[in-house]
Amino acid sequence: MKKRLLATVVAAMTLTAVPALAAPAFYGDANIEYEKLSGQNSDLTNRIRLSMDSVISEDMYVHGRLVMNNNLKDGGSAPDGDNEIKLEQAFIGGKLGDFDVKAGRQPLWLGKGTLADVNGINGVQAATSINDIKVNGFYGKDGDNHVAAADFGTAYKKVNFGGTYLQETDEAKFIGLNADTKIAENTVLNVEYVKNTENKNDGILAAVKVGNAVNKGDLDYSLAYRNIKDGAVSSYSTDGNYNDSEGFRLEANYKVSDNATLTAYQDFTDSQSGAKKNKTNIEFSVDF
Numbered sequence: 001m002k003k004r005l006l007a008t009v010v011a012a013m014t015l016t017a018v019p020a021l022a023a024p025a026f027y028g029d030a031n032i033e034y035e036k037l038s039g040q041n042s043d044l045t046n047r048i049r050l051s052m053d054s055v056i057s058e059d060m061y062v063h064g065r066l067v068m069n070n071n072l073k074d075g076g077s078a079p080d081g082d083n084e085i086k087l088e089q090a091f092i093g094g095k096l097g098d099f100d101v102k103a104g105r106q107p108l109w110l111g112k113g114t115l116a117d118v119n120g121i122n123g124v125q126a127a128t129s130i131n132d133i134k135v136n137g138f139y140g141k142d143g144d145n146h147v148a149a150a151d152f153g154t155a156y157k158k159v160n161f162g163g164t165y166l167q168e169t170d171e172a173k174f175i176g177l178n179a180d181t182k183i184a185e186n187t188v189l190n191v192e193y194v195k196n197t198e199n200k201n202d203g204i205l206a207a208v209k210v211g212n213a214v215n216k217g218d219l220d221y222s223l224a225y226r227n228i229k230d231g232a233v234s235s236y237s238t239d240g241n242y243n244d245s246e247g248f249r250l251e252a253n254y255k256v257s258d259n260a261t262l263t264a265y266q267d268f269t270d271s272q273s274g275a276k277k278n279k280t281n282i283e284f285s286v287d288f
């Protein structure tokens with residue numbers, strides 16, 4: 001009897017000593033977006049994304065995200081995908097010495113997004129800090145293309161700056177430099193320079209942003225100028241309208257609530273040959 005009691009106590013203590021795994025966290029976002037490009041029909045779409053994060057050990061976690069794009073105008077395929085639910089992100093991450101490592105299908109963000117702001121590339125990404133310099137590297141595949149990237153960022157006095165390298169394909173390679181600094185109270189200047197090292201075409205994007213829309217009732221607005229030659233940015237760029245364009249963008253973000261944002265911008269741009277390349281975009285998005 002005493003042996004059974006002792007075994008029960010030991011087992012209970014052993015189970016108590018094992019840290020309980022946290023339940024997976026689910027969250028997501030949804031939007032409705034209107035877009036009109038010069039010379040093209042307008043698009044009205046919506047998107048729903050559901051994300052999941054789960055800690056699987058002290059230094060390891062798993063992340064996944066499902067997405068569905070929908071065309072609200074005619075029920076057909078949305079510009080960024082069809083109406084099927086797709087696995088957009090699925091990777092395991094964790095600490096490996098001084099490195100944060102992610103392996104699997106994941107997003108790739110470089111610099112300020114002009115060269116790369118994309119989801120769903122299969123590969124391995126590692127990030128670390130060396131003497132206040134943040135360093136990030138990526139290697140993977142997108143279809144038949146081998147994709148490689150490196151990114152660093154640091155600060156000197158009141159200026160944040162960084163550099164980027166991207167190999168989108170064996171024939172398309174890019175470099176970028178970026179910087180931002182506060183030029184007045186609640187006002188930030190952002191600048192990014194990009195160059196295609198194969199065809200030598202380059203581009204620059206500069207923006208002044210006032211305010212920061214974070215909480216309900218907040219408003220920010222910005223004015224940007226860009227002059228980007230054909231082929232100077234990759235297909236992973238944050239905006240497909242950046243390539244082969246010159247002109248201005250007016251943008252504003254308003255927080256309808258803490259979890260809902262109304263964004264609108266208007267491009268007043270031409271292609272490098274002088275053809276109109278204006279773009280109107282209005283988006284209402286919510287987090288849940």
